[in-house]
Amino acid sequence: MEKIMTKNIDWSNLGFGYIQTDFRYVSNFKNGSWDDGNITTDATVTLSESAGVLQYAQTCFEGLKAYRTVDNKVVCFRPDMNAKRMIDTCKRLEMPIFAEDRFVDAVVKTVKANLESVPPYGSGATLYLRPYMFASSAVIGVKPAEEYQFRIFATPVGPYFKGGAKAITLRVSDFDRAAPRGTGHIKAGLNYAMSLHAIVDAHKQGYDENMYLDSETRTKVEETGGANFIFVTKDNKVITPKSNTILPSITRRSLMYVAEHYLGLKTEEREVALTELNEFKECALCGTAAVLTPVGKVIDHGKEAFVSKSSEPMGEITKKLYDTLTGIQMGKIEAPENWIKVIE
Numbered sequence: 001m002e003k004i005m006t007k008n009i010d011w012s013n014l015g016f017g018y019i020q021t022d023f024r025y026v027s028n029f030k031n032g033s034w035d036d037g038n039i040t041t042d043a044t045v046t047l048s049e050s051a052g053v054l055q056y057a058q059t060c061f062e063g064l065k066a067y068r069t070v071d072n073k074v075v076c077f078r079p080d081m082n083a084k085r086m087i088d089t090c091k092r093l094e095m096p097i098f099a100e101d102r103f104v105d106a107v108v109k110t111v112k113a114n115l116e117s118v119p120p121y122g123s124g125a126t127l128y129l130r131p132y133m134f135a136s137s138a139v140i141g142v143k144p145a146e147e148y149q150f151r152i153f154a155t156p157v158g159p160y161f162k163g164g165a166k167a168i169t170l171r172v173s174d175f176d177r178a179a180p181r182g183t184g185h186i187k188a189g190l191n192y193a194m195s196l197h198a199i200v201d202a203h204k205q206g207y208d209e210n211m212y213l214d215s216e217t218r219t220k221v222e223e224t225g226g227a228n229f230i231f232v233t234k235d236n237k238v239i240t241p242k243s244n245t246i247l248p249s250i251t252r253r254s255l256m257y258v259a260e261h262y263l264g265l266k267t268e269e270r271e272v273a274l275t276e277l278n279e280f281k282e283c284a285l286c287g288t289a290a291v292l293t294p295v296g297k298v299i300d301h302g303k304e305a306f307v308s309k310s311s312e313p314m315g316e317i318t319k320k321l322y323d324t325l326t327g328i329q330m331g332k333i334e335a336p337e338n339w340i341k342v343i344e
């Protein structure tokens with residue numbers, strides 16, 4: 001059997017934090033076009049003191065993972081979807097587009113260079129990839145910069161929420177995440193800067209995360225700071241909130257497909273009122289980092305807006321969705337066409 005080279009890391013005890021790996025991808029945009037890009041060992045960035053990213057937060061990012069499969073291949077999950085979403089983000093932020101094929105190629109190159117940092121199958125860890133772009137040239141008047149840098153680094157990660165399969169507790173946030181006609185639907189850095197106070201405050205009050213409501217009426221459920229919601233009704237329908245200020249999670253869109261086409265469940269994307277949450281039996285957060293994290297309770301100013309009806313931390317349907325999605329990612333279950341990008 002072929003020997004798999006992996007770094008000497010305690011994979012099964014990894015949290016969700018930055019660990020520097022050996023190689024990253026860099027490409028620069030100058031005079032109206034991107035250079036060829038290359039893999040480098042330099043983990044630092046040197047910038048003008050007046051760089052657009054530093055002054056006016058002209059920056060955006062993506063997140064996806066590389067997995068080692070049951071048959072020892074290294075794969076990525078739907079990188080073309082991240083490429084497309086970054087294009088949408090860049091258009092909204094007046095940033096140059098990094099073409100889909102170049103994005104996917106850069107992901108492949110970054111993973112290939114860092115193969116020894118891809119956690120082994122069964123360890124529960126994965127290699128998180130962080131593509132991002134920022135304005136690198138100086139601006140002082142408020143306008144888009146002339147020059148940009150696109151980078152991808154890789155970092156091995158464990159579960160996003162400490163405690164693994166424990167159901168988490170959310171509070172309904174008094175802060176808003178996204179304005180109508182604003183930037184909630186794109187992965188702009190600015191969306192996360194303004195969520196930091198809300199998350200630090202939630203943690204202080206003993207909650208794991210915030211549930212954000214729509215800022216226009218504050219009656220409808222949107223998402224958390226970094227993950228979308230799915231709910232399961234008592235007759236096993238999978239529901240996800242519909243709103244154009246929610247970030248379109250690739251995990252959520254994949255789960256809705258899995259629910260319908262693998263599990264034969266009815267699915268619905270529709271507005272979800274805060275007042276109807278207790279009619280659902282299961283609730284979970286979904287995203288690349290969160291994967292599918294069960295929610296035990298949602299507290300709205302001391303009142304239980306949602307309580308899980310399951311005796312297990314993860315409800316029955318959530319568990320089926322989790323097992324099917326991760327089974328597809330780990331090569332145990334056949335994937336829909338084009339969902340799996342094999343790296344080696």
Ligand SMILES: *Cc1c(COP(=O)(O)O)cnc(C)c1O
Pocket residue numbers: 063187223224225226227228247248249250251252286287288289
């Ligand atoms: C990235 C992100 C998600 C999850 O998206 P995935 O594509 O599933 O990783 C959900 N909500 C917000 C606000 C995000 O930034």
